Amino acid sequence: MDLQGQNGLDNTFRESWRNRGVVAWVVAGTLISFYTLLYFGGDLGLNDVPALNFDVWAQAIGLPSRWHLYGLLYTVGVVGGGVYYLRKHGNSRYNKYRIAVNVAVQVLLAFTLPLVMALFGQGSYYFSYLWPLAWYDFHPGHLASIPAAVAVWTLGGALVLAPLMAYRYGKRWYCSWVCGCGGLANTFGDPWRHLTATSTKSWKFEKVAVHTVMFIAIGSTFALFLDAFAGDRLPAFHRIVDGGQWWSVKRLYGYVVGSILAGVIGTGLYPLLGPRVWCRNFCPMAALLGLQQKLGRFQITVKPDMCISCGNCTTYCEMGIDVRSYAQSNESFTRSACVGCGMCAHVCPRGVLRLENLTRKRNQGDKARQGLPVVNL
Amino acid sequence: MRVVIIGNGVAGMEAALEVRRREPLWDITIISEESDHFFSRTALMWVFSGQLSHQCIEPLERDVYERLSLQRIRARAVGVDVEAKRVLMAGGREPVPFDQLLVACGSKPRPGPWPGSELAGIGNFVTHQDLAWYEAEVHGGPSRGGPPPNADAHLPFSTPDSPYRKRDVAAEARGRRARDVAVIGGGLIGIEAVEVAHAAGLHPRFFIREEWFWPMAIDRAESTWISERMRAHGVQVHLEENVERFEGERSVERIVTDQGSYQADAVVVAIGVVPNTDFLRGEGDMPLTLDRFGGVVVDERLETSVPGIFAAGDCASVRWFNGAVRPEQLWYTARDQGRVAARGLLGDTAQRYARGHWYNSAKLMDIEYTTAGLVNFHVEGERNWFFEEKGPVRSTSRIVLSGDRVVGFNFLGRRWDHAVLIRFIEEHRTLSYVLDHLNEARFDTEFVPPLHIPMEARLRGLSEGPAPSALPQPVAPPAV
Numbered sequence: 034m035d036l037q038g039q040n041g042l043d044n045t046f047r048e049s050w051r052n053r054g055v056v057a058w059v060v061a062g063t064l065i066s067f068y069t070l071l072y073f074g075g076d077l078g079l080n081d082v083p084a085l086n087f088d089v090w091a092q093a094i095g096l097p098s099r100w101h102l103y104g105l106l107y108t109v110g111v112v113g114g115g116v117y118y119l120r121k122h123g124n125s126r127y128n129k130y131r132i133a134v135n136v137a138v139q140v141l142l143a144f145t146l147p148l149v150m151a152l153f154g155q156g157s158y159y160f161s162y163l164w165p166l167a168w169y170d171f172h173p174g175h176l177a178s179i180p181a182a183v184a185v186w187t188l189g190g191a192l193v194l195a196p197l198m199a200y201r202y203g204k205r206w207y208c209s210w211v212c213g214c215g216g217l218a219n220t221f222g223d224p225w226r227h228l229t230a231t232s233t234k235s236w237k238f239e240k241v242a243v244h245t246v247m248f249i250a251i252g253s254t255f256a257l258f259l260d261a262f263a264g265d266r267l268p269a270f271h272r273i274v275d276g277g278q279w280w281s282v283k284r285l286y287g288y289v290v291g292s293i294l295a296g297v298i299g300t301g302l303y304p305l306l307g308p309r310v311w312c313r314n315f316c317p318m319a320a321l322l323g324l325q326q327k328l329g330r331f332q333i334t335v336k337p338d339m340c341i342s343c344g345n346c347t348t349y350c351e352m353g354i355d356v357r358s359y360a361q362s363n364e365s366f367t368r369s370a371c372v373g374c375g376m377c378a379h380v381c382p383r384g385v386l387r388l389e390n391l392t393r394k395r396n397q398g399d400k401a402r403q404g405l406p407v408v409n410l
Numbered sequence: 411m412r413v414v415i416i417g418n419g420v421a422g423m424e425a426a427l428e429v430r431r432r433e434p435l436w437d438i439t440i441i442s443e444e445s446d447h448f449f450s451r452t453a454l455m456w457v458f459s460g461q462l463s464h465q466c467i468e469p470l471e472r473d474v475y476e477r478l479s480l481q482r483i484r485a486r487a488v489g490v491d492v493e494a495k496r497v498l499m500a501g502g503r504e505p506v507p508f509d510q511l512l513v514a515c516g517s518k519p520r521p522g523p524w525p526g527s528e529l530a531g532i533g534n535f536v537t538h539q540d541l542a543w544y545e546a547e548v549h550g551g552p553s554r555g556g557p558p559p560n561a562d563a564h565l566p567f568s569t570p571d572s573p574y575r576k577r578d579v580a581a582e583a584r585g586r587r588a589r590d591v592a593v594i595g596g597g598l599i600g601i602e603a604v605e606v607a608h609a610a611g612l613h614p615r616f617f618i619r620e621e622w623f624w625p626m627a628i629d630r631a632e633s634t635w636i637s638e639r640m641r642a643h644g645v646q647v648h649l650e651e652n653v654e655r656f657e658g659e660r661s662v663e664r665i666v667t668d669q670g671s672y673q674a675d676a677v678v679v680a681i682g683v684v685p686n687t688d689f690l691r692g693e694g695d696m697p698l699t700l701d702r703f704g705g706v707v708v709d710e711r712l713e714t715s716v717p718g719i720f721a722a723g724d725c726a727s728v729r730w731f732n733g734a735v736r737p738e739q740l741w742y743t744a745r746d747q748g749r750v751a752a753r754g755l756l757g758d759t760a761q762r763y764a765r766g767h768w769y770n771s772a773k774l775m776d777i778e779y780t781t782a783g784l785v786n787f788h789v790e791g792e793r794n795w796f797f798e799e800k801g802p803v804r805s806t807s808r809i810v811l812s813g814d815r816v817v818g819f820n821f822l823g824r825r826w827d828h829a830v831l832i833r834f835i836e837e838h839r840t841l842s843y844v845l846d847h848l849n850e851a852r853f854d855t856e857f858v859p860p861l862h863i864p865m866e867a868r869l870r871g872l873s874e875g876p877a878p879s880a881l882p883q884p885v886a887p888p889a890v
């Protein structure tokens with residue numbers, strides 16, 4: 034039978050591994066060490082120790098490189114977490130379909146396809162990652178090196194498809210259905226979603242941080258572009274942008290944004306700060322899609338005067354949005370941060386919230402819905 | 411101007427916020443015995459299960475009192491001296507002077523009438539302290555989210571008859587946590603207490619005096635499904651069974667009914683709530699007029715029999731949508747009353763409290779419930795249209811008509827937008843119009859297929875008279 038809403042009661046705050054207990058710290062420590070070794074093992078001179086060199090591990094099980102090993106572990110995390118998620122929340126169709134697509138994209142597009150291509154000696158393409166998340170995608174050298182059809186996808190996907198879809202359906206089409214980072218957050222990371230900070234302070238930090246990274250991502254993409262065409266004539270500029278030193282824009286962006294913010298911190302802190310640290314505070318793609326969503330048709334509709342202020346929505350919002358504050362003031366809303374995971378609507382015990390892609394008709398319905406005369410204040 | 415508010419619940423807090431919005435300089439003091447912070451009483455069950463922490467159920471950030479300079483007193487009020495304009499306090503605390511007063515002291519659990527009710531291990535599920543007791547019985551203590559801050563700070567300034575006193579825990583005396591939990595009373599608080607015991611891995615017994623669960627709100631056919639779900643989850647549902655007494659040494663050991671005797675380690679009595687107004691009776695004259703329910707009598711501006719003193723929320727006897735005057739124990743009405751009372755405190759004489767249409771929603775185990783309008787109300791020329799959907803989605807829909815006019819809705823299994831339902835009622839729609847347009851009120855989550863009503867069910871579903879299994883007597887709509 035198809036049931037909406039939360040299936041049974043959760044015991045999030047009774048299970049110590051889900052509430053910053055010892056196990057949570059151990060898992061976080063393990064994840065952080067793993068990412069540090071993965072990204073910085075070479076720089077830290079640890080790759081000489083075979084046990085700490087993931088390339089060695091990868092070859093031991095017949096995978097071409099540490100990145101394929103990482104892909105395998107990632108996929109195991111998404112599949113395993115997906116099973117956990119579906120057991121907990123799979124009674125509702127939105128959750129079921131969404132996670133199924135997420136897992137399928139990870140298994141097929143983000144893991145199997147690149148692996149097969151690598152095994153056949155081809156370059157690997159990750160079709161489910163778009164610029165500016167796949168920040169280097171727009172580098173002219175990169176675009177020139179890939180088949181024309183892939184280049185068309187790379188440009189069209191990022192510049193046409195993504196904004197159009199975000200306008201029509203909200204950023205959820207990417208952040209909660211397709212993206213690998215979102216996929217991991219909503220599967221492997223789901224047990225910790227209530228740990229996302231909801232304070233006003235965290236919101237202020239998010240707004241500054243995520244838009245800063247977005248501007249840096251866009252600005253540095255322009256810089257790369259400029260460098261590709263005019264770098265010969267501007268040697269100093271070329272040195273800064275793509276000179277090969279650790280402090281060049283290209284390498285610094287890779288280290289700071291790609292490795293530290295997305296990996297070490299973004300995933301490493303799942304068990305302590307919730308699964309969307311990266312998506313919420315640092316992901317340039319999320320910021321850009323968020324602006325498009327804000328202009329678009331997606332909204333969370335609030336039933337008037339039905340909210341009992343219980344706080345389930347706010348607690349389980351992985352983006353730290355204070356959904357309750359909108360619900361208790363009868364305000365339907367579109368927040369640029371909202372990834373449309375649907376959990377606020379799912380856990381609401383009074384069915385107050387609904388994710389919607391507005392159409393003209395619904396808009397009118399919405400007007401009719403506003404004036405519920407309980408008291409004429 | 412000194413405004414004093416007794417009660418840090420939704421009514422009191424809404425009033426405080428509204429007064430502060432208008433009057434940045436007035437002195438506002440909130441007296442609350444139960445807790446330091448305003449919290450959502452409706453959410454106690456999720457704190458018990460561990461789904462939410464205490465902080466999660468606080469709708470406002472904790473610094474709101476400092477930010478808006480709302481002063482707090484964490485102690486029990488034991489009376490109001492109307493002449494001297496002072497609130498009298500327990501534990502030898504100084505009386506609190508006021509120019510204007512709002513009484514928003516909420517409800518307390520209705521006590522069980524049965525012998526043995528004073529044994530340890532018997533409690534309720536209404537206050538923070540009830541929650542702490544129930545958690546201690548079943549879980550051995552609060553979740554990792556911790557107890558609320560300063561949980562016991564009020565104890566030196568309380569009285570033995572307070573609903574916020576600390577309870578004896580049978581589990582401590584017994585040396586093991588409760589295994590056999592019983593819940594008495596088939597209403598919303600009862601089913602919540604059952605649900606959380608089930609979530610804790612127990613198989614609670616649910617004693618219901620009536621023929622079926624929650625007869626005020628749902629009819630037999632609807633209720634059968636709920637009972638079925640409860641039983642499927644391992645709840646032992648005892649219908650039409652009357653509790654007679656509790657037995658045990660110091661703690662409860664058995665619960666005896668007219669049909670048997672059962673082991674019980676912990677018993678939650680959930681047979682309703684009554685206005686928490688005993689302290690207003692105080693010693694000597696009773697300045698504020700209370701009605702036979704114990705509710706504070708108020709006029710349409712929510713002013714009591716004493717000018718300058720207002721009452722709002724669960725403790726006030728207000729005019730219901732059907733004209734009856736009695737306390738109404740609901741979150742949204744308490745909130746609205748808080749706002750109206752605030753206008754009174756601000757000296758606005760035009761503001762009236764006017765109750766709109768009845769509506770509500772709930773979740774009964776894992777089944778969604780929505781109602782709007784006059785259901786189980788025995789309206790003139792009543793007819794009921796009923797449809798049970800089976801298939802990928804299971805649901806029931808009941809539409810109540812008065813003559814040809816649709817006047818009420820009762821739904822299980824799907825989510826509906828009560829605002830649209832109320833629009834149908836206000837527009838005096840016919841059954842066939844409503845059935846044609848029902849999906850406009852759909853509020854299901856995405857991808858749930860719309861409700862499809864086959865043509866023959868549209869006709870077959872209609873029966874004359876009240877719902878076949880509704881209560882014989884007209885009843886007031888259910889509060890909790």
Ligand SMILES: Cc1cc2nc3c(=O)[nH]c(=O)nc-3n(C[C@H](O)[C@H](O)[C@H](O)COP(=O)(O)OP(=O)(O)OC[C@H]3O[C@@H](n4cnc5c(N)ncnc54)[C@H](O)[C@@H]3O)c2cc1C
Nearest residue numbers: 417418419420421443444486487515516723724739740741
């Ligand atoms: C388990 C449960 C579930 C519920 N679920 C729902 C629901 O789903 N939907 C719904 O609409 N309603 C529900 N209700 C009812 C709803 O919670 C109440 O109607 C609402 O909270 C009433 O608010 P209030 O402000 O009037 O009083 P309360 O929230 O009861 O606040 C009373 C305040 O007064 C203070 N106080 C009282 N006496 C004194 C005194 N003598 N001295 C000092 N301070 C005092 C207390 O400290 C407290 O702060 C539920 C209630 C319970 C118990």
Ligand code: SF4
Nearest residue numbers: 350371372374375377
């Ligand atoms: S607001 Fe709701 S849908 Fe949006 S991210 Fe938060 S929980 Fe998910």
Ligand code: SF4
Nearest residue numbers: 340343344346360381
């Ligand atoms: S919207 Fe729902 S989940 Fe959120 S506070 Fe209100 S009732 Fe609770």
